[in-house]
Amino acid sequence: xxxxxxAVNEVTARWESxxxxxxxxxxxxxxxxxxxxxxxxxxxxxxVLAPGQAVCLSAEPGDLDCVRAFEExxxxxxxxxxxxxxxxxxxxxxxxxxGVCHVSDFDPDDAARRLCQDPEAFLxxxxxxxxxxxxxxxxxxxxxxxxxxIPPGHFLLVRxxxxxxxQLRKAxxxxxxxxxGSCADGSYFVLIPPGPAPEDHQEAxxxxxxxxxxxxxxxxxxxxxxxxxxxxxxxxxxxxxxxxDRPFMFLAANxxxxxxRASTYARRMRSRYDALLAANLDENTPVDRWxxxxxxxxxxxxxxxxxxxRTDCLRKFLYTYNSGAxxxxxxxxxxxxHVRFFVKTEMTSGENRVRLHFSRPATVGYAGMxxxxxxxxxxxxxxxxxxxFHETTKAYTGPEHAWPAxxxxxENGFFFRPDPAHGIRVSMPGVEFISEPEWQYxxxxxxxxERGLDPNSDLFSPGYFNCRLSGGDSVMLxxxxxxxxxxxxxxAGDLPAVNExxxxxxxxxxxxxxxxxHYVVKRHPYVSxxxxxxxxxxxxxxxxxxxxxxxxxxDCERAEAILRMFGQYEQGGTLPNMIHGHDARNRDTxxxxxxxxxxxxxxxxxxxxxxxxxxxxxxxxxxxxxxSIVAGYINGTPNGIRMNPDTGLIFSPAHFTWMDTNFPAAxxxxxxxxxxxxxxxxxxxxxxxxxxxxxxxxxxxxxxCARRVAESMIxxxxxxxxxxxxxxxxxxxxxGPDQATADDALRPNQLFALTMDAVTDPQICRSVLAACxxxxxxxxxxSLADQALEHPLEIWHNGQLLADPYNPYxxxxxxxxxxxxxxxxxxxxxxxxxxxxxxxxxxKVYGKNSVATAQSWLxxxxxxxxxxxxxxxxxxxxxxxxxxxxxxxxxxxxxxxLYRVLKQLG
Numbered sequence: 001x002x003x004x005x006x007a008v009n010e011v012t013a014r015w016e017s018x019x020x021x022x023x024x025x026x027x028x029x030x031x032x033x034x035x036x037x038x039x040x041x042x043x044x045x046x047x048v049l050a051p052g053q054a055v056c057l058s059a060e061p062g063d064l065d066c067v068r069a070f071e072e073x074x075x076x077x078x079x080x081x082x083x084x085x086x087x088x089x090x091x092x093x094x095x096x097x098x099g100v101c102h103v104s105d106f107d108p109d110d111a112a113r114r115l116c117q118d119p120e121a122f123l124x125x126x127x128x129x130x131x132x133x134x135x136x137x138x139x140x141x142x143x144x145x146x147x148x149x150i151p152p153g154h155f156l157l158v159r160x161x162x163x164x165x166x167q168l169r170k171a172x173x174x175x176x177x178x179x180x181g182s183c184a185d186g187s188y189f190v191l192i193p194p195g196p197a198p199e200d201h202q203e204a205x206x207x208x209x210x211x212x213x214x215x216x217x218x219x220x221x222x223x224x225x226x227x228x229x230x231x232x233x234x235x236x237x238x239x240x241x242x243x244x245d246r247p248f249m250f251l252a253a254n255x256x257x258x259x260x261r262a263s264t265y266a267r268r269m270r271s272r273y274d275a276l277l278a279a280n281l282d283e284n285t286p287v288d289r290w291x292x293x294x295x296x297x298x299x300x301x302x303x304x305x306x307x308x309x310r311t312d313c314l315r316k317f318l319y320t321y322n323s324g325a326x327x328x329x330x331x332x333x334x335x336x337x338h339v340r341f342f343v344k345t346e347m348t349s350g351e352n353r354v355r356l357h358f359s360r361p362a363t364v365g366y367a368g369m370x371x372x373x374x375x376x377x378x379x380x381x382x383x384x385x386x387x388x389f390h391e392t393t394k395a396y397t398g399p400e401h402a403w404p405a406x407x408x409x410x411e412n413g414f415f416f417r418p419d420p421a422h423g424i425r426v427s428m429p430g431v432e433f434i435s436e437p438e439w440q441y442x443x444x445x446x447x448x449x450e451r452g453l454d455p456n457s458d459l460f461s462p463g464y465f466n467c468r469l470s471g472g473d474s475v476m477l478x479x480x481x482x483x484x485x486x487x488x489x490x491x492a493g494d495l496p497a498v499n500e501x502x503x504x505x506x507x508x509x510x511x512x513x514x515x516x517x518h519y520v521v522k523r524h525p526y527v528s529x530x531x532x533x534x535x536x537x538x539x540x541x542x543x544x545x546x547x548x549x550x551x552x553x554x555d556c557e558r559a560e561a562i563l564r565m566f567g568q569y570e571q572g573g574t575l576p577n578m579i580h581g582h583d584a585r586n587r588d589t590x591x592x593x594x595x596x597x598x599x600x601x602x603x604x605x606x607x608x609x610x611x612x613x614x615x616x617x618x619x620x621x622x623x624x625x626x627x628s629i630v631a632g633y634i635n636g637t638p639n640g641i642r643m644n645p646d647t648g649l650i651f652s653p654a655h656f657t658w659m660d661t662n663f664p665a666a667x668x669x670x671x672x673x674x675x676x677x678x679x680x681x682x683x684x685x686x687x688x689x690x691x692x693x694x695x696x697x698x699x700x701x702x703x704x705c706a707r708r709v710a711e712s713m714i715x716x717x718x719x720x721x722x723x724x725x726x727x728x729x730x731x732x733x734x735x736g737p738d739q740a741t742a743d744d745a746l747r748p749n750q751l752f753a754l755t756m757d758a759v760t761d762p763q764i765c766r767s768v769l770a771a772c773x774x775x776x777x778x779x780x781x782x783s784l785a786d787q788a789l790e791h792p793l794e795i796w797h798n799g800q801l802l803a804d805p806y807n808p809y810x811x812x813x814x815x816x817x818x819x820x821x822x823x824x825x826x827x828x829x830x831x832x833x834x835x836x837x838x839x840x841x842x843x844k845v846y847g848k849n850s851v852a853t854a855q856s857w858l859x860x861x862x863x864x865x866x867x868x869x870x871x872x873x874x875x876x877x878x879x880x881x882x883x884x885x886x887x888x889x890x891x892x893x894x895x896x897x898l899y900r901v902l903k904q905l906g
Contacts, residue, residue, distance in 0.1 A: 004049035005647040007209040007216045014046040014137055020059055021859050027057040030067055032710055048272045051216050052209070069642070086112035086181050091192040093155070100536050117184045119157055119191060122797075130765070130849035135191075138221055139445060139774070140164070140208060142786055145811055146777050148221040151856035152197035156223070158190040159183075162212035166190050168223075169205045185659060198227050201778075222881050224778055224863075229855040229902075232862045234511030234871055236674035237504040238264065238317040248317065250325045251355075251890050252347040252531055253518040258349045260354055261534050261889075264317050266327070267297055267309045268796040271447040272457060273534035276345070277424070278389050279352035279481045284524035284538050288583040289389045292416070293382060293479045296356065300341060301377040302333035302370065307424040309341065320502050336625035337370040339363075352481040352523075359474035372471020378468055380477065382426055383440060383459035387417045389534065392457040395439055399460065404437040407462040414462055426479045428465050452816040461614075508862060511900035514575050515554060515872050519546065519892040520558060526565035527558055532875055532888035539578045540566060540592030541658055542893050545833070547599040549896030552903045559603055560612055566596060567625045568618040573632015574639055577660075588660070590641045590652035593629045594679035600626060601686040610690065627692050633680070634700065643680075644672075644736045647712035648705045650680050651733065659749075659783070659826040664797040664818060667826040671740050672729040674717055675749040679708040682756035713758055716742065724771035725750035725759070730791070745793065746785035748834045755842040765845040772838055779861035780830035781838055782879045784809050795823050803827075811880030813887070828879035829886070832864065832894035836901035843905060851905050858905075861898055873898055 016038060021027050026035040038047040047054070048646030058064070090111035094103070115122045124133040136150045140160035158166050160180070168176040175195075180188035206221035218433055230600045238248060243264055252260040257280035265272055276296065278289035298309040300795050307313070309329055319325035324346035330338045344357040350822045358378060363369035370376070386403075393399065399418070406418040413427030414435070440459040449455035452687060467475055506514070519530045521538070529543035530536060543562055550559040569576050569584050575596060577589035600622060603608045613623040633650055636642040640653040654668035661667055665866060688702035716737045717725040727747040729740035750768055753759040759768070776783040792805035802823050803810070810824035841855035846853075861873060868885040875887030 001054065002047060002049065003054040004052060007052045009051060010048055012046050012048050014041075014044050017043055017045045017638075018697065022059050022061065027059060028061060028064055030058055030064055033064060055375075057193075065466060070350075082179065082181050083112065085179065086116055089655070090115045090122075090686065091193045092191070093123060096155075096193055097126050097128065115191070116181055119183065119189050123155060123157075128448060130846050130848050131178075131762075132850055134853075137773070138206060138223070140210065140221075142774065143222055144219055145786060146782070147203075147224050147881050147883060148224055148858065149224045149776060149778060150194075151226045151853045152228055153194050154853070155194060156192040158192070158208070160188050160208070160210055161186075162210050163188050164190075164208055165208040166192075166209075167207040169207065170190055170202065170225075184375075184862060195225075197231075198225050198608065199231055200227050201225065201232065201860065202227075202295070219318060224860065226856040226860055228852065229508065229859040232508065232859045233505035234508055234862065235505055235866045236319060236502055236871070238870070240315050243311065243314050243317055246867070248867070250317075250319055250345075251518060251869050251872060252345070253521075253533070254280075254347050254351060254353075255349050255517075255520070255529070255720040256280055256283070256522045257530060257537070258289060258347070258352050259533055260345060262295075262325070262345060264311070264314070264327070266314065267295065267308070267441060269295060269445055271445050272392055272453075273389055273533070274445075275385075275389070276356070277347075277352065277354045277479055277481065278534070281352070281422075281481070282581070284522065284640040285581060286521050286523060286528065286530060288537070289534075290422060290481070291385050291387055291389050292422065292481060293354070293426070294385050296384045296477070297381045297383065298343070298358075299379045300331050300333070300339065301379065301389050302339075302487070307331050307333070313341075319504050321511075321517065321871060323502075325449065326502075333370050333376060333858070336368065338368055339376055340366065340372050356477040356479075357474060358469070358477070358661070360469040362471045369439050375468040375470045377466065377468050378475075379464050380428075381438070381461045381464045382477075382479070383461050383763055384416055384424070385457070385459060385627065386416075386422055390652055392454055392637050393459070395441065395458040395460070398438065399458075401458050404462070404759065407437070409433065409435050409436070411462070413465075416462060422481070424479055424481050426477065428467070428475055428477045431465045431467040431475055433463055433465050437462055447514040450814055451821070472705065476877070508859065509866070509902045511865070511871055512873075512895050512902070515890075515895045516546075516549060516553070516892075516899060518872070518890065519895070520550075523565055525569075526561045527878070528565050529564060529892050531578075531893070532891040533869075533872075534889065536549065536888060537578065537580060540576050540589055541595050544592060544595035544599050545893045546896040548602050549900040549903075551599070551602045552900045554606070556603060559599070562621060563596065563599060563603070564617050566592075567620075567622055570596075570625045570628055571631050571638075572630060573629045573637040573641065587639050588656055590650065590656040590673075590676055591658060591679060593633070594676065594683050597626060597629060597683035597686060598679060604686075609784060613690070623690060623692075626687055626690070630683070630687055631701065634698070640733060647716070647737050648680075648708035649712050649716070649729075651731075651735075652678050657749075661825050663821045664795055664822060666795050666823045667793075669728045669730075670733075671731040671735075672716070672737055674713075674725055674727055675752040677713055678752040678758040681706055681713070681758040684709065685757075710758055712737065713753060714761070714764075715840050716740075717753075717765055718759075719744070721766045721851060722746075722771075723751060725768060741791060743791040743793075744789055745791070746771055746775065746787065747783060748775055748781045748831075751834065751837045751841050753842060756836050762845065765841070769838070769845055775830075776835070776838065777830045777881075777883045778856070779835060779864040779877070780832045780877050780883070781835045782826050782828055782830045783826045784879075786811065786828065786879070793827070809879070812878050814878075824879075825876075830877045830879050832873050832875065832891060833897050835861070836897040840904065841903045855905055857903070858898065858902055 004011045038045040087108040115823040120133045123135045135155045135157040137157045165179045167174050178190045180190050204223040204224040208219050217840045245279045248264040250262050259278050275291040277293040278291045313329045315330050316328040327343040331341050331343040340361050342359045346355050408415040414523045415425045417423035438461045445455045529546045531539040531542035547559045547562045548894040574587040576584040577586045614621050634643045642651050649672045654670040655662040659671050684702045684706035726742035729747045731740035786809045793808040795802045796803045809828040811828050813829045838855050842854045869889035872890035874885040875891040876884040
């Protein structure tokens with residue numbers, strides 16, 4: 001047998017000439033029946049094989065007669081072989097659901113016929129536990145650029161428009177190889193049965209060879225076999241191998257908007273937002289953070305042998321949500337000896353203060369360690385800046401000469417005050433500080449380079465601390481911008497001892513519950529939510545969506561405080577889109593007021609009471625605010641939001657939804673966006689059961705209005721040809737839905753029509769879920785499908801059309817902001833906060849027996865949580881594989897929605 005395993009290229013096969021040809025010099029191919037000639041070269045023969053060609057060579061003419069005689073009376077055609085394969089596939093499904101049993105009246109031939117007629121319908125029919133088909137579809141070529149997830153107990157259904165064969169490979173091994181069968185619609189498919197559920201999410205590779213029009217072409221796909229939720233966790237301990245492979249980030253917050261954002265890579269900073277202390281200098285309000293302490297560089301010296309404390313010496317990284325992080329190093333000291341050296345960081349709650357604890361643990365029981373009685377010298381240099389966290393430091397603009405004079409050396413430290421408004425005190429009790437100013441120029445930040453921004457910044461160090469550490473010794477550095485001239489320094493003993501063994505992991509639900517605490521901040525006299533670290537402040541929709549998770553957690557007091565905080569700003573049906581410090585004038589949002597209503601609904605359900613709606617604050621009650629929002633939407637808000645009286649649907653101006661990119665308007669969605677109608681419908685259902693205040697004079701039948709909205713959504717948004725809901729009815733202000741153009745963009749916003757019960761028809765809901773499943777990636781969901789559009793999406797910037805309006809999908813969020821990242825932001829980039837809504841909708845449609853499936857999808861979020869900013873959910877990821885994390889490292893609604901839906905699913 002001579003086989004070319006390359007389906008793309010010709011190859012030359014060569015073999016020893018032990019097998020000689022027939023008398024005429026030719027070999028006989030027993031597969032094709034043809035005579036073939038192989039060139040002789042020395043003691044070998046060679047033959048050129050076409051791509052994918054296989055031959056079976058013989059020197060005996062009678063061999064072909066033997067083959068033909070054996071096949072007489074037997075059906076050996078390809079059609080027969082495929083029929084046998086389809087019978088086997090149907091039996092696989094039967095055995096999966098019923099186990100090994102008597103087949104009774106099960107007819108394999110009829111089952112194979114039904115399987116080929118409609119594979120998904122057959123799988124759904126065989127599933128007696130729920131209406132799920134329990135099939136994950138991998139489409140060629142649409143899914144070649146995303147990692148497709150397969151929950152436990154789910155079949156993999158590979159589909160293509162031409163004949164093909166596939167190989168499934170796990171850990172480099174081929175575990176399944178199949179040829180395609182044909183469907184009734186003319187397409188081709190392969191069904192791969194489930195295997196045992198993995199202990200952790202397991203990557204796999206799909207290799208496909210297609211044969212369109214008699215040719216051959218090859219492709220690959222990336223798969224992720226999901227583990228059950230109870231087998232995955234939030235990792236609180238990172239081992240050396242993973243630490244060397246990639247940088248991780250650690251986040252700490254103080255409850256009033258300040259943060260510590262540090263990398264596991266010592267010394268190296270990946271972004272201008274990296275800082276050991278990025279303070280919030282307003283006691284009562286979140287404002288732009290101010291960076292003064294950027295990093296610390298450390299060296300250990302033993303007998304004149306100096307070793308920098310850096311990543312190649314890092315053995316382990318541990319963190320907890322509420323007590324900081326710990327870097328555990330093993331530092332060489334020469335002559336084959338090492339010392340253990342730990343660095344622990346902590347941010348003080350409610351204060352712009354951080355503490356760094358440096359310790360040399362005792363060496364008992366550790367081979368190769370330097371004796372504890374032999375001291376090592378530690379040299380520590382703090383690197384400082386004085387800037388808003390959005391900016392960079394350039395020494396040549398003045399700081400190079402001014403900053404050294406702004407340092408006041410004090411006992412065991414210094415006070416740095418480069419301008420009257422900003423100052424930082426850095427001290428190490430009992431440790432000598434030596435004044436020796438130094439600049440580090442052009443420190444490179446790769447994240448800014450990736451975003452097309454200035455990647456270089458300069459750092460100033462006023463001097464260094466110098467102390468000796470024997471085994472068991474520890475010292476502490478404290479940096480404070482909290483009234484730095486008056487605040488007393490803490491003593492080293494005030495810091496808790498370093499815990500070498502915090503929990504190595506947490507259940508995902510528990511981890512997200514603790515992560516949520518990082519985002520709730522003081523905004524006197526209420527509380528608010530930081531939308532994301534490192535650069536967001538408080539945004540309307542983000543805070544109110546986050547509020548729903550607080551309610552799910554039973555934290556109703558803070559949830560009500562958030563509602564009151566935003567409710568005080570309500571005017572004519574509008575709420576702030578964002579609050580920048582004390583500026584709440586930005587009201588470009590049509591969804592924030594509706595999320596406000598939904599949060600009130602959730603709180604009423606949790607409390608089983610609506611009494612909280614009538615407590616007055618700032619001269620009004622929440623009930624009055626709710627009816628003001630409804631009246632504003634019905635009669636028209638000052639910023640252009642208005643209900644269409646004929647249909648009950650809400651018109652939204654451009655960039656007023658969460659897809660709010662503007663300048664350029666990459667997803668304007670002006671008209672009637674689908675999720676706005678879903679939120680409006682749910683809000684009307686809630687408020688229609690409330691009695692309006694008499695002085696409002698509100699008389700509209702809101703229950704009837706909600707009914708009209710639901711009917712209008714079916715009429716205007718359902719497209720049976722598409723199989724999913726239109727994302728937006730596009731039109732100019734003043735036009736009704738009957739004058740609008742329904743687009744064909746496949747986006748995840750339609751999921752809210754299911755979760756908010758605006759669309760309840762089972763067939764439509766299943767169709768929507770099937771379509772949206774094509775958007776899923778691990779831990780996130782694409783904002784736009786990778787497919788051509790009939791309704792164009794034009795993105796203009798400075799008079800230039802930025803992309804093909806009929807193919808607007810962009811799978812990579814990288815590069816210049818206005819021309820590349822903004823057009824990708826909602827046109828293919830995968831978002832974490834919408835992803836749990838898919839799982840919520842899945843259970844709502846398929847019932848309690850589908851909970852395990854939804855939980856496994858949610859469990860895929862650990863792929864993001866355990867990378868990037870540890871313990872948190874990032875804002876976005878690339879739509880294309882490998883789905884690299886982008887945007888904010890830690891996003892409030894990504895964390896909160898994951899928690900809320902996990903909690904809801906039990």
